[in-house]
Amino acid sequence: QVTLRESGPALVKSTQTLTVTCTFSGFSLSTSGMRVSWIRQPPGKALEWLAHIDGDDNKFYTTSLKTRLTVSKDTSKDQVVLTMTNMEPADTGTYYCARATVGAPITGWFFDFWGQGTLVTVSS
Amino acid sequence: DIQMAQSPSSLSASVGDTVTITCRSSQAISTYLNWYQQKPGKAPNLLIYAASILQIGVPSRFSGSGSGTDFTLTISGLQPEDFATYHCQQNYNTPRTFGQGTKVEVK
Numbered sequence: 232q233v234t235l236r237e238s239g240p241a242l243v244k245s246t247q248t249l250t251v252t253c254t255f256s257g258f259s260l261s262t263s264g265m266r267v268s269w270i271r272q273p274p275g276k277a278l279e280w281l282a283h284i285d286g287d288d289n290k291f292y293t294t295s296l297k298t299r300l301t302v303s304k305d306t307s308k309d310q311v312v313l314t315m316t317n318m319e320p321a322d323t324g325t326y327y328c329a330r331a332t333v334g335a336p337i338t339g340w341f342f343d344f345w346g347q348g349t350l351v352t353v354s355s
Numbered sequence: 356d357i358q359m360a361q362s363p364s365s366l367s368a369s370v371g372d373t374v375t376i377t378c379r380s381s382q383a384i385s386t387y388l389n390w391y392q393q394k395p396g397k398a399p400n401l402l403i404y405a406a407s408i409l410q411i412g413v414p415s416r417f418s419g420s421g422s423g424t425d426f427t428l429t430i431s432g433l434q435p436e437d438f439a440t441y442h443c444q445q446n447y448n449t450p451r452t453f454g455q456g457t458k459v460e461v462k
Contacts, residue, residue: 345398
């Protein structure tokens with residue numbers, strides 16, 4: 232049974248650094264064809280993909296936030312951590328982690344399991 | 356970055372209706388297109404991947420089609436549990452990008 236769960240602060244202040252942790256079970260990031268992604272959603276707005284990491288420690292970031300994001304993993308704990316620096320009120324939203332898997336090369340990657348999300352509010 | 360545009364942004368429908376949502380990408384993405392359903396306060400749920408492949412457990416009233424830049428999600432015979440927001444997402448390249456969402460509301 233695959234599960235993911237996000238944890239982190241509910242409230243951060245402007246200019247502070249956000250650290251959110253994704254703890255997962257039911258799969259191994261070391262398995263080929265697995266990644267963990269971070270996706271966020273401001274209240275009432277669209278989903279925004281932020282970053283992903285795979286078992287070989289390959290990391291990719293969204294273009295607009297690349298300088299503020301770092302994703303890392305702790306394989307021994309089955310955890311993936313996202314840090315975002317210099318937080319501002321526009322970063323308020325629900326932060327999700329999701330498992331990305333590839334069915335076959337022709338199908339590409341998709342997010343088949345998601346955590347419940349953690350709401351982060353940035354105060355000015 | 357590839358931009359994804361959904362239309363309409365919202366629609367009103369009744370139980371039993373057939374609903375079609377469109378997603379257009381800013382460049383050709385073959386069939387690297389996924390659809391998700393999201394209910395209020397919940398995480399998105401994968402419905403369709405590779406433009407037309409139904410995820411396990413998803414009812415057959417959901418279907419997807421398209422390739423290149425134009426894609427559609429169709430719900431045939433809308434059920435009460437289908438009132439939700441639907442998102443398309445491209446996985447042709449990184450960064451992954453989502454459409455702005457389409458909210459299906461009760462008429």
